[in-house]
Amino acid sequence: VKKPNVRISESVGVVGSMAQDDLPDGGSEHLAETIREIKQRKSSILVECLTPDFRGDLKAVETVASSGLDVYAHNVETVAELQWLVRDPRANYKQSLAVLEHVKKCQPNLVTKTSLMLGLGETDEQIKRVMEDLRNIGVDCLTFGQYMQPTKRHLKVKEYVTPAKFDYWREVGDKMEFAYTASGPLVRSSYKAGEFFIKNLIDKKKEPVPT
DSSP, X not given: OOOOEEEEOSSEEEEEOOOOTTSTTTTHHHHHHHHHHHHHHOTTSEEEEEOOOGGGOHHHHHHHHTTTOSEEEOOOBXXXXXHHHHSOTTOOHHHHHHHHHXXXXXXXXXXXXXXXXXXXXXXXXXXXXXXXHHHHTTOXXXXXXXXXXXXXXXXXXXXXXXXXXXXXXXXXXXXXXXSEEEEOTTOOSSOGGGHHHHHHHHHHHHSOOOO
16 A cells, blocks of 8 residues: 655645555545544644545545545646546546535535646636636635646646736636635645635634524
């Protein structure tokens, strides 16, 4: 079993994992066990888990979503039209949306989060459609970052998006009422500057509803 990647600061733990298709449950129980162990040692730590799509296995999604974490993150990566170029053929846009939607169905108060890379040749209209799809399934937090070509074997950068355009997408996200939108060239799915805001969002969700 590949060990999850874990980053823990004083108040925040981020757990991430590559797809583990060699395991029947995609590694979901191993992730859940890691999260439970972190919470057992220090319950006040905010735990975010970045998961694969578990090949669309919603039972595996439930295993992680019900483990006691605070933020369930799964990245759609790019617009629907470019999925086939960017992602593993076993992953797809509808499957990723289904993961994020199912998290909300089984744990309505759990914060959901996803990320988009820009600069792959996507259009403004395509980005807006993704944002609309995400809001329709109740995704809370969205991050935008610049795609960078990791090796010569990967796709080339089609566009270096300007800071002004990143600001524009943050403003669009705010108008669409995402609870939090982070947008900038160096922003990644686990974005440290957003941790304080997301912690406050989680605390608010835990407050009892007035009767």
